[in-house]
Amino acid sequence: MQSLDKILDIKYPVILAPMFLVTTPEMVRIALDCGITGAIPAMNFRKESELKAAIEDLKKHSDKAFGINLITNRSNQKYKKQLKAILEAKPAFVISSLGNPKELITEAHKVGIKVFCDVVDLKFAKKVEDLGADAIIAVNSSAGGHSGIIERDELIGQLVANCQIPIINAGGVSTNSDLNHVMSLGAAGASVGTIFMASHECHISDDYKQALIKYGKDDIVLTRKLSGVPSCVIKTEYVKKLGTKPNILELLIKNNTFLKKYAKYLITNFGMKKLEKAAFSATYKNFWVASKAIENIKEIQNLSVIIKKLVQPK
Ligand SMILES: Cc1cc2nc3c(=O)[nH]c(=O)nc-3n(C[C@H](O)[C@H](O)[C@H](O)COP(=O)(O)O)c2cc1C
Structure with a gap:
């Protein structure tokens, strides 16, 4: 091949x-x-x-x-x-x-x-x-x-x-x-x-970059908060507090017959907004997407x- x-x-x-x-x-x-x-x-x-x-x-x-x-x-x-x-x-x-x-x-x-x-x-x-x-x-x-x-x-x-x-x-x-x-x-x-x-x-915030150095492979968790699909993020204090499962509102959207059709779109777009914030603002109150590869950073x-x-x- x-x-x-x-x-x-x-x-x-x-x-x-x-x-x-x-x-x-x-x-x-x-x-x-x-x-x-x-x-x-x-x-x-x-x-x-x-x-x-x-x-x-x-x-x-x-x-x-x-x-x-x-x-x-x-x-x-x-x-x-x-x-x-x-x-x-x-x-x-x-x-x-x-x-x-x-x-x-x-x-x-x-x-x-x-x-x-x-x-x-x-x-x-x-x-x-x-x-x-x-x-x-x-x-x-x-x-x-x-x-x-x-x-x-x-x-x-x-x-x-x-x-x-x-x-x-x-x-x-x-x-x-x-x-x-x-x-x-x-x-x-x-x-x-x-x-x-x-x-x-790479133009992500300095705090995001410092987190890549500070955290290790055991700090990576899967969350369904960002979009319907599991994404891996750094387990910051904020992520710990929020948990990694979708909240009631998100579940409601996913399970409501009328809203279901649009659920994927809504959740993905809500997720994208959170991601956008996380990438550019300098606060830990955000989701930082990364894999276990941070172990080597x-x-x-x-x-x-x-x-x-x-x-x-x-
Ligand atoms: C911050 C971040 C954002 C990503 N966004 C996308 C994306 O928009 N589209 C996509 O196909 N994959 C996306 N991926 C997955 C990567 O394309 C790639 O599969 C992954 O980074 C490989 O694993 P690694 O991060 O351990 O090297 C993203 C990965 C990261 C870390």
């Missing part, structure tokens, strides 16, 4: 992962200069014109492949417009998350864009393979953001054994030996997020240094 560096003609098989409100064009530019690729969530742009301009700017900066992450379920009200902007500006690949990527795959392939699909299990992996996905992003139980349910090595094993398309690991990679390990299991590459947040170039460094440490053996 082809590895990601061969598929995209880059030096190392690593994606600077799409992270809502975190991954910026500047971070992706550095990633491309360091020989890896990167992907930005379409949601990080308020307007589709800004999304399109960012893709065009990145293309001017580098001829190396980069991607955009598109939410393909009904919670994304901007889906149609974002898809149009992507098809016009043509990044090398799109990472689909949360929904059925059928239309995206069909339309992207018409203009030569590759589609990598987030999956959490074999069933969904087979589905996207049948739809014509170019690769699978295997989101495991260690991944930051919306974590998967299956442990890293088990998920890679299941997917490598049963799928014909490349499997890109997401979660449980924060060192060069982790990267080598997943590659030795047959992964085509790795999508890596949390460790890159501890960089000078000891200082804030230049992004290029973190990338080099990941891709090059000591």
Whole structure:
């Protein structure tokens, strides 16, 4: 099976992962200069014109492949417009998350864009393979953001054994030996997020960055407060106080027949507001999304240094 560096003609098989409100064009530019690729969530742009301009700017900066992450379920009200902007500006690949990527795959392939699909299990992996996905992003139980349910090595094993398309690991990679390990299991590459947040170039608040250093793997908990789907966050005093289960109001929305139709949209959007606040305000009264990879974060460094440490053996 082809590895990601061969598929995209880059030096190392690593994606600077799409992270809502975190991954910026500047971070992706550095990633491309360091020989890896990167992907930005379409949601990080308020307007589709800004999304399109960012893709065009990145293309001017580098001829190396980069991607955009598109939410393909009904919670994304901007889906149609974002898809149009992507098809016009043509990044090398799109990472689909949360929904059925059928239309995206069909339309992207018409203009030569590759589609990598987030999956959490074999069933969904087979589905996207049948739809014509170019690769699978295997989101495991260690991944930051919306974590998967299956442990890293088990998920890679299941997917490598049963799928014909490349499997890109997401979660449980924060060192060069982790990267080598997943590659030795047959992964085509790795999508890596949390460790890159501890960089000078990442624009999250200083308190968020200090928390990445201060807390360790045992301080990461799953919460359903941010959106309907479990997300992993740092167990700050605020998170401890609030608990990690949805409150009565959130449950009411989810279980009410009338509101149910809109529940996904409402909860995702409420969650996004909380996330937006957490990313930019300097108070602990917030949710800070991160994975157990924070165990290996000891200082804030230049992004290029973190990338080099990941891709090059000591
Ligand atoms: C702060 C944060 C935000 C994220 N936002 C998104 C997102 O918008 N879309 C997405 O597909 N994945 C998102 N993810 C998941 C990452 O793309 C990737 O799968 C994950 O970071 C890999 O695990 P790691 O953080 O342990 O490296 C996010 C992860 C983090 C840490």
